[in-house]
Amino acid sequence: MISTRIPQLGAGLGYRGALHEDILASQADIDWLEVITDQFLPLTGERREELDLLSGSFRCVPHGLELSIGSSGPLDERYLGQVCAVADAVDAPWISDHLCFTEGDGIRLGHLTPLPWTQDVADAVARKARHVQASAGRPFLLENITNGFTFGSEMTEAQFICAVLDRSGCSLLLDVNNLYTNSVNYHFDPYEFLDSIPLDRVLQMHIAGGHWDEDVLEDGHDSPVPEPVWDLAEYVIGRADVRGVLLERDAAYPDDFHDLLAELGRARQMLGPAASWASDARCLPILSR
Secondary structure: OOEEEEEOOEEEEEOOHHHHHHHHOOOOOOOEEEEEHHHHOOOOHHHHHHHHHHHHHOEEEEEOOOOOOOOOOOOOHHHHHHHHHHHHHHOOOOEEEEOOEEEEOOEEEEEEEOOOOOHHHHHHHHHHHHHHHHHHOOOEEEEOOOOOOOOOOOOOHHHHHHHHHHHHOOEEEEEHHHHHHHHHHHOOOHHHHHHOOOHHHEEEEEEOOOEEEOOEEEOOOOOOOOHHHHHHHHHHHOOOOOOEEEEOOOOOOOOOOHHHHHHHHHHHHHHOOOOOOOOOOOEEEEEOO
16 A cells, blocks of 8 residues: 655646756746656666756656556566656656557557557556556556547547546546547547546646647647646646646747746646645645555
């Protein structure tokens, strides 16, 4: 059993090297950082020095790309050990990765690939997620992805997410931009989706903006957060005890960094006066199964 206490982090920014100087100069306006775990592996030399610098200035939360929890084979224990080392180095309140697979038959796909939404896959993912959480000694969050395609499956995505969370005891990193993107491309109501998943399991949210590629909405993390995504975020915050909102921006950075800080300010205002990582007065006990 894992018993820990989850701080209210507030409004954070995804760390990107291109924003390094602006981020370090804006400590008063950024509550926390999400760091891409894989960028610091293995955690030695300059990588360790950079991570120590960031974690000495901000609360940091590792977010992984290559756990591939949905692959048919076993987890890469060496990789998992490296992820845990990063989490320990920054004293992370939780770790996260994606509800997908990125590897098959030893081949790295270089893409977050959707899973078949079946009972058997949900069981397999849940077993691995329990192992990850136990190995890390802290909560493990799974993130919903954008679906470039879908399998003909026996469950809906919402049902699949519910099954994985229920069977693993893990929590959800809800990416509301991914949800919005999927709802546009596959023509469904995102609010019905939200009403059908356990919002009480949402600890963190991602917000971002994308772009249109012909008639497909792409999750590019390359534009300001659109109003429909803000609306979805507000809907969730009104129904869940969200511990942190994270702004992702990976490309087409604004000329004025204060544009990103303004989006963080809006997210912080949504979370309310408790949204300060410096105050751990509001804590949520999390128990794994």
